Amino acid sequence: MSTLTQTQEALPTGTWREDPVHSHVGFEIGYASGIFRGSFTPFEAKLDVAEDGSGTLVGEARADSVHALDENLTAHLLAPDFFDAERTPLLRFESTEIRRTGENVAISGELTLKGVSVPVELEGTIGDAFPHPSGTERMPLHLETTVDRRAFGIDWQMELPDGQPALANDVKLSADLFLVKE
Amino acid sequence: MKVLGISGSLRRDSHNRSLLHAAAELLPDGVELELWDGLKAVPPYDEDDDVEPAPAAVTDLRDAIAGADAILIATPEYNHSVPGQLKNAIDWASRPLATNPLRNKPVAVVGASMGAFGAVWAQAELRKVLAATGARVVEGEVAVGHAHEKFDADGRLADDALRETLGEVVDALVTVTRARDLLAA
Numbered sequence: 001m002s003t004l005t006q007t008q009e010a011l012p013t014g015t016w017r018e019d020p021v022h023s024h025v026g027f028e029i030g031y032a033s034g035i036f037r038g039s040f041t042p043f044e045a046k047l048d049v050a051e052d053g054s055g056t057l058v059g060e061a062r063a064d065s066v067h068a069l070d071e072n073l074t075a076h077l078l079a080p081d082f083f084d085a086e087r088t089p090l091l092r093f094e095s096t097e098i099r100r101t102g103e104n105v106a107i108s109g110e111l112t113l114k115g116v117s118v119p120v121e122l123e124g125t126i127g128d129a130f131p132h133p134s135g136t137e138r139m140p141l142h143l144e145t146t147v148d149r150r151a152f153g154i155d156w157q158m159e160l161p162d163g164q165p166a167l168a169n170d171v172k173l174s175a176d177l178f179l180v181k182e
Numbered sequence: 183m184k185v186l187g188i189s190g191s192l193r194r195d196s197h198n199r200s201l202l203h204a205a206a207e208l209l210p211d212g213v214e215l216e217l218w219d220g221l222k223a224v225p226p227y228d229e230d231d232d233v234e235p236a237p238a239a240v241t242d243l244r245d246a247i248a249g250a251d252a253i254l255i256a257t258p259e260y261n262h263s264v265p266g267q268l269k270n271a272i273d274w275a276s277r278p279l280a281t282n283p284l285r286n287k288p289v290a291v292v293g294a295s296m297g298a299f300g301a302v303w304a305q306a307e308l309r310k311v312l313a314a315t316g317a318r319v320v321e322g323e324v325a326v327g328h329a330h331e332k333f334d335a336d337g338r339l340a341d342d343a344l345r346e347t348l349g350e351v352v353d354a355l356v357t358v359t360r361a362r363d364l365l366a367a
Contacts, residue, residue: 075280079316086286086318087365158310 007102010053012129016139016179018045024176025061029149030168032160038068038077040091045177047141057107059093059175063114081156088115093122100126107143111173113152120145122175129181137181144174183213183359186250190257190268190293190304192222195337197294197329198256201348204339205254205292208349213356215254218246224271232277240274247275248283252359253317254352257293259304269311276315285316288362290355292324292348294332300325320358322351 026039043061063085068074078085095109107122124143132138149155149171158166187202199217206215223239231237236244247253258265276282291308293301302325312319324347326332326339334340339348 072279075285075316076314079285079313080318081313081316086362156313 009100011047011049011055011098011100011126012137012139012181013049013051013053014137015182016047016049017182018043019138019178019180022178024174025059026174028172028174029170032164032166036068036073036167038066038074040065041067045175045179047179055095055098057093057095057098057109061091063089063091082114082154084114088113093120103127105141105143111147111152113149114154116152118147118151120147124175132180139179139181141177141179142175143177144172146170146172183251183356183363184249185209185213185215185252185254185355185359186246187215187217188221188253188255188268188271189217190221190255190265190308192267196258197296197326197333198258200333200337201256201292201294201324201326201329201339202254203337204345205256205348205352208345208352210353210356216246216250218243220246221267221271224267224274227270227273232274236274243271243275244283247287250287251363252288252290252355253284254355255289255291255308255312257291257301257304257308259293259295259297259299259301262303264304264308264311268308272308272311272315279315282315284312286362287317288320288355288358289317290320290322290351292326292351294326294329296328296330298327300327300329318358318362320351320355322347322354324348324351 020042025043028035028037040061045059047055047057049055063083064078066077077083092112093109095107097108099106103125105124105126110117111120122143122145127140129137129139148169150169160166189196189199189202191198220239220242225237275284289312291305293305295301305323309319326344332341339345
C-alpha cells in the first residue's frame with residue numbers, strides 16, 4: 001500500500017476576486033533613513049481557474065490609488081517624477097503562468113507601471129479554500145517580488161550631500177490577497 | 183494656448199526678460215506668451231502669512247499659473263543658483279504642495295547670464311525645484327552666456343544658434359502642453 005502523499009498542484013476552479021477589506025497591496029522601498037511604505041487602495045484582483053486547474057491572475061489599480069502616510073508624499077508619487085498618474089493612470093499585472101507546489105506558488109507575468117511593461121516573477125504562498133460564515137468560499141494568496149523601479153522609467157533620484165542616493169532602486173511589492181469565489 | 187512667461191530677474195533691462203520676448207516671437211500661431219510682472223511684489227515666504235486670503239501678490243501669482251496652459255521661466259544665476267526672489271515665488275506657488283497650481287503644469291526653463299555659462303546651474307536647480315512641486319518639467323535648456331553681447335540694441339536675440347535652440351525648447355513646451363490637452367479631452 002502506498003503511503004505517498006499527493007502534493008496539490010492544481011488551483012481550485014472558478015473565478016476569485018479580492019475581498020477589498022481584508023486584502024492589501026503595497027510596496028516598500030529603502031530611503032536615506034529607513035523604509036518607506038505605501039499601498040494601493042482600491043485595487044482589483046481576479047483569479048480565473050479553468051477546469052484543468054490552470055489559472056490566470058490579473059491585478060489592476062489606478063495610479064491615483066497610491067497612498068502614503070503623508071499627503072505631500074502621495075502627491076509626489078502621483079507627479080511626473082514617479083507614477084505620472086496624469087499620463088499613465090493605470091497600473092496592471094497579468095500572469096502568463098501560475099505554478100503551484102503544495103502551499104508554494106510561483107507566478108510569471110507582466111507588470112505595467114508608468115506605461116512600461118516588464119516581465120516579473122512573483123513568489124508566495126496559497127492556502128486552502130474554506131467556507132466563510134457569509135456563505136462564500138475564500139482562499140488566501142500571498143505574493144511578492146522585488147523590481148528595479150528604473151526598468152519602468154521611474155528613475156527619480158537625488159544625491160545626498162555625502163554622495164549616497166536618497167532613494168533605493170529596488171522596490172519590494174507585495175499582495176496579501178483574500179480571494180472570494182464568485 | 184497661453185504661456186505664462188516669468189523672468190527671474192527684476193532689472194528693468196533684464197536679459198532674461200529679453201529672452202522671453204525672443205521666445206514669444208518663436209511661438210506657433212495660436213499660442214501667446216503673457217509676461218508676468220509681479221515677481222518683485224511677492225513677500226518673503228512665511229507660513230504664518232500662508233493663510234486665506236493669501237497676500238495679494240501671491241494670489242496674483244497663483245491665479246496667473248492656474249490660468250496659463252504652460253509656463254516658461256527665464257532665469258539668471260546668482261552664486262551658481264536660482265535667484266532668491268524667484269525661488270521664493272515658487273515656494274509660495276507650491277503651497278499647499280499636494281494641490282498647488284504647478285502640479286502637472288508643463289514648464290520649460292531657459293536662462294541668460296553675463297558670465298560664460300548662461301545660467302546652466304541655475305537652470306538645473308530650477309528644474310529640480312519645479313519637479314518637486316509636481317510640475318511637468320520639459321527637457322532642454324537654453325544657455326545664453328555673455329548675455330550683454332547676445333542681444334542687439336532693440337533687445338532682440340541676435341545669435342542664430344541660440345534662437346534655434348530656444349525655438350526647440352519652445353516647441354517642446356507647446357508639444358507637451360498640447361498632449362496634455364488631448365489627454366484631458
